[in-house]
Amino acid sequence: AQTRVMHIIEGEEKRFFETIEHGMRILDHEIDTLKANHQTVLNAVTTLNEGQKGTVILEKTPFYGESGGQVGDQGVLTESNTLSPMLFKVEDAQKLRADVIAHTGTLVAGTLNIGDEVCAKxxxxxxxxxxxxxxxxxxxxxxxxxxxxxxxxxxxSHVDDLRTRFDFTHDAPVSSEEMRRIENYVNAEILANVETQSRELSIEDAQKTGAVMLFGEKYGDMVRVLDIGSSRELCGGTHVGRSGDIGLFKIMSEGGVAAGVRRIEAVTATAALMQIQKIENQVHEIAATVKANPNEVTDRVSQLIEQNKQFEKELAQVKQQLAHSQSGGMANSAEEVGNGVKVLATVIGNADIAYLRTTLDQLKDKLGTAAIVLASIEGDKVNLVTGVTHNLTDKVKAGELANFVALQVGGKGGGRADMAQAGGTDPHKLPQALASVKNWVLERV
Structure with missing residues (x-):
């Protein structure tokens, strides 16, 4: 009996060292491959000490290595002996090849040696x-x-614990109505709570099932056919047992990423519920702001928009009347420089470009034959509009006049012969610039 036990121990010991040698050969091969491809390679070591980062390869592992758009697992490696303080935190798992997973992370406590028996969680x-x-x-x-x-x-695609990101061919933005149909479709599949089916088939048999195969993807002789609800695809990733386990599906965004390629980002389960609650909270905040019931927010906002349009229209009319009134007084301050030509260069307080242009049109009607420069100041910004009546544009160009004034106040501008606008960044030089307009016009008439 003792001889038989010793024989068993010797056999197990032999297999143990063969496993280590096999693992080292795989590791050496992968390192050589990385070097051949000019990729960064960490030094292979027999021991990892506390605080060190490293990559660990196990004979067997429950960890899923990143593949097919799905991120790798995270977790920990601990000593099988619970009294040992060894703890290796796995931050990422990468698939070096079909049967080799690289567990990358940090040794939080203890030491880890080649040949140690660990518990992978x-x-x-x-x-x-x-x-x-x-x-x-x-x-x-x-x-x-x-x-x-x-x-x-x-x-x-990119699938992690936060969301799914899916890129697909389509030559137009997905409409709101289409997005709603897509969301409803997925959630109906979830509600049906159909059991997920998985089969290992030859690639030829898999094709006969009508399973979706990714264009350009390399498949082996044997593949995994996965049925989730009405979906049937080839996939080696991890999945729920039933479609109902997904819980809830919510699209977060849709947009273009390249010519003919769109991207949808979506969340599920608790994350989807939180997104819906976030939108609901925003609706309630808007409802409180516009003093309406949440169910009546759309009508109330539409009403406010229409009111705002009416106010803007009335404001424009008031500005028109004010411009007409102001232009009468400003017209009286225009100077005649000869041959019936009048020049007006002045500042209008608290006026935007639109108001300056309206006032300019009023003045051109009142002055007959004239060159006009109107300016306003907004903080450190200078707004300028210039106008020349049609009967004077053969001698004086509004675009040239705008540029002449703008250059003096740290800007530039241009436009048509009868009207132009410009800007500047030095309001302090505006009075001198406006004072120079008279002589500039005089030289040309």
Whole structure:
């Protein structure tokens, strides 16, 4: 009996060292591959000490390595001996090849040596969030093809514990009505709570099932066919047991990322509920601001917009009347410089460009033959408009006049022969600039 036990121990010991040697060969091969591709390689070591960052390869692991758009798992490695203080925090898991996962992270406590037996524990709560988002991505893909058309093809995806991001071919923005149909489609699949089915098939048999295959993706001889609700795709990622496990689906955004490529970002479960509650809170805040019931916010906001348009119209009329009134007084201050030509260069307080242009039109009608410069100051900004009556544009150009004044106040401008506008950044030089207008016009008439 003792001989038989020793024989078993020797056999186990032999397999143990063979496993270590196999792992070291794989590690050496991967390092050589990375070097050949001119990628950064960390030094291979036999021991990892507390506080050090490193990458650990295990003979077997429950960790999912990043692949197919799904991020890798996070979690911890601890000694099988619970008395040991060793704790390695896995921050990322990458798939070096089909049967080799690199666990990258930091040794928080103790030491970790090649050959140590460890207990690998994934962050299950995070994994479940990723699973919900990944399964929702499959349903989203199916919904897009059903709502937008069979031309939709996946161009990329990124699935983590926070959201799913899905890029797809489509030559136009997705409308609000289409977005609603897509959301309803996915949530109907979730509500149906159909069991997820997974099958390992040859690539030929998988194609016969009608499973969606990603264009340009390289598949092996054997593939995994995944049915989630009405979706059937080839996928090796982690997924929910039933479509109802996704909980809830909510689109966050949609936009273009390249010519003919759109992107949708969405959330599921608690994150989706939080997004809906956030929107609901915003509606209640708006309702309180406009003094309306939340169910009547749209009508109330539309009413306020119409009122605002009416106020703007009335304000424009008042400004027109004010400009007419002011232009009468300003017309009297215009100076005649010869041959019946009048010059007016003045500042109008608290006036925007629109008001300056309205006043300019009034003055041109009143003065007959004239060159006019009107200015206003807003903080450190100078607004300028210039005008020349049509019977004088053969000698004096409004665009040239605007540029002449603007250059003196730190700006530039230009425009038509009869009207131009400009700006500047030095209000202190405005009085001198306006004073120079008379002689500039006089030289040309």
């Amino acid at each position: 994934i962050d299950l709560a995070r994994r479940k969030k990723v699973m919900r988002n990944h399964s929702a991505t499959h349903l989203l893909h199916k919904a897009l093809r059903d709502v937008l058309g069979d031309h939709v093809q996946q161009k990329g």
